[in-house]
Amino acid sequence: MLHRPRPLWLLVGANAVFAALLASMLFAGLLPARERASRLEAELREVYAREAALQTRLVQAEQRRTAEVRALRAERNALARRLADLQRRSGERRR
Secondary structure, eight states: OOOOOOOHHHHHHHHHHHHHHHHHHHHHHHHHHHHHHHHHHHHHHHHHHHHHHHHHHHHHHHHHHHHHHHHHHHHHHHHHHHHHHHHHHHHHHHO
């Protein structure tokens, strides 16, 4: 007696089940990856926003420091002129 080959539909069904399992595994990994990428993009936007705010604060602090240095130099120069003037007047009185 000849052995009958297994029905073709069994092979097709097994391939369909395999394809369904493979697709579900791929999509099961794809959705969390997309969500994670979305969270990382939001976090990156937040980091860039904080960096811009810090950069602005740094520029403002540098501008304040420059203004303070300028004011202190002006005050120092004024005091040096006053001291020189007082020393000159003091020298004139001694003569």
